[in-house]
Amino acid sequence: PVTQSPVWRALSPQHDQTLFEERHLRYISPLGKGNFGSVELCRYDPLGDNTGELVAVKKLQPNKQSTQEDFQKEVNTLSVLHCDYIVKYRGVCYSMGRLSMSLVMEYLPYGSLIGYLESNRHNVNTRRMLLFASQICKGMEYLQTLRYVHRDLAARNILVASESLVKIADFGLTKIIPFDKEYYRVTQPGESPIFWYAPECINESRFSHKSDIWSFGIVLHELFSFCDMSCNPKRHLFCQTATPSISMHLANILKNGWRLSAPPHCPPKVYSLMKQCWAYNFEERPSFTSLGNQIEAIMQDERENLKG
Numbered sequence: 481p482v483t484q485s486p487v488w489r490a491l492s493p494q495h496d497q498t499l500f501e502e503r504h505l506r507y508i509s510p511l512g513k514g515n516f517g518s519v520e521l522c523r524y525d526p527l528g529d530n531t532g533e534l535v536a537v538k539k540l541q542p543n544k545q546s547t548q549e550d551f552q553k554e555v556n557t558l559s560v561l562h563c564d565y566i567v568k569y570r571g572v573c574y575s576m577g578r579l580s581m582s583l584v585m586e587y588l589p590y591g592s593l594i595g596y597l598e599s600n601r602h603n604v605n606t607r608r609m610l611l612f613a614s615q616i617c618k619g620m621e622y623l624q625t626l627r628y629v630h631r632d633l634a635a636r637n638i639l640v641a642s643e644s645l646v647k648i649a650d651f652g653l654t655k656i657i658p659f660d661k662e663y664y665r666v667t668q669p670g671e672s673p674i675f676w677y678a679p680e681c682i683n684e685s686r687f688s689h690k691s692d693i694w695s696f697g698i699v700l701h702e703l704f705s706f707c708d709m710s711c712n713p714k715r716h717l718f719c720q721t722a723t724p725s726i727s728m729h730l731a732n733i734l735k736n737g738w739r740l741s742a743p744p745h746c747p748p749k750v751y752s753l754m755k756q757c758w759a760y761n762f763e764e765r766p767s768f769t770s771l772g773n774q775i776e777a778i779m780q781d782e783r784e785n786l787k788g
């Protein structure tokens with residue numbers, strides 16, 4: 481029937497719950513900046529009586545690094561992901577006037593993990609950090625089953641849904657690994673978060689599930705150091721990989737065995753997980769399944785220790 485045609489669905493918002501009409505999307509406040517764009521808190525209020533739901537709306541900010549095509553890929557990626565540990569896609573909003581599109585997602589009230597840890601450091605204990613770590617692991621395990629490589633796994637891209645639930649967000653750099661290869665080679669120069677990059681990403685722009693594992697190790701370190709920038713080498717080591725000096729230096733010290741030291745009060749078993757993720761040779765790094773099991777085992781130990 482014509483009412484099921486893609487065009488009909490796209491043009492008739494009331495029939496397609498994934499299409500948000502701009503005139504009902506009421507801006508409230510800014511939420512943050514991600515890859516390719518900024519995210520705003522809006523209320524989708526078709527009845528106009530403030531009973532509508534709060535949503536997070538990501539708008540593309542076209543600049544030298546990001547294009548409409550990249551943004552469309554991010555929307556397509558998020559729209560096929562259905563996992564408790566990945567931020568939920570709600571739909572899109574076309575504003576014809578600006579011929580542009582916005583990505584509508586579920587609003588997570590506590591914001592990014594970085595801010596949460598910094599403002600809650602005194603009541604986030606080891607057990608809660610291990611719970612968050614195991615949830616990120618499960619989200620990444622799901623992503624890998626669909627052959628996606630996130631490429632930007634970092635505490636800034638983890639969102640806190642509740643006191644006991646975190647979700648992976650920002651799929652702007654996510655790529656799908658071709659069926660005949662085990663890695664994805666990027667050519668785009670652009671700003672690269674090299675501190676979260678595995679050696680092979682810095683040296684050869686070679687991204688794989690195993691480079692996501694390396695980044696997960698950095699996220700573990702961020703978690704257990706409460707994302708405290710002071711007690712660690714400058715994390716804002718965002719730089720053009722084209723800046724050979726910094727990325728070459730980092731690649732060299734990593735090759736010579738330098739790694740981040742254990743965060744203060746970090747349980748030895750957790751630090752050993754980080755070291756596993758930071759194996760120079762990507763084949764020696766664990767899988768997210770293995771990491772998840774090891775984290776569950778440490779959580780079990782913590783429970784028993786608590787019982788004394």
Ligand SMILES: C=CCCn1cc(-c2nc(Nc3ccc(C4CCNCC4)cc3)nc3[nH]ccc23)cn1
Pocket residue numbers: 510511512513514515519536567585586587588589590591592595636637638639649650
């Ligand atoms: C993924 C990181 C890069 C891009 N990005 C995504 C978001 C984002 N944020 C939220 N909620 C949120 C809630 C409270 C606060 C506050 C602000 C004032 N200071 C304290 C913290 C901030 C954010 N929900 C979301 N759903 C989907 C995306 C999304 C934000 N930035």
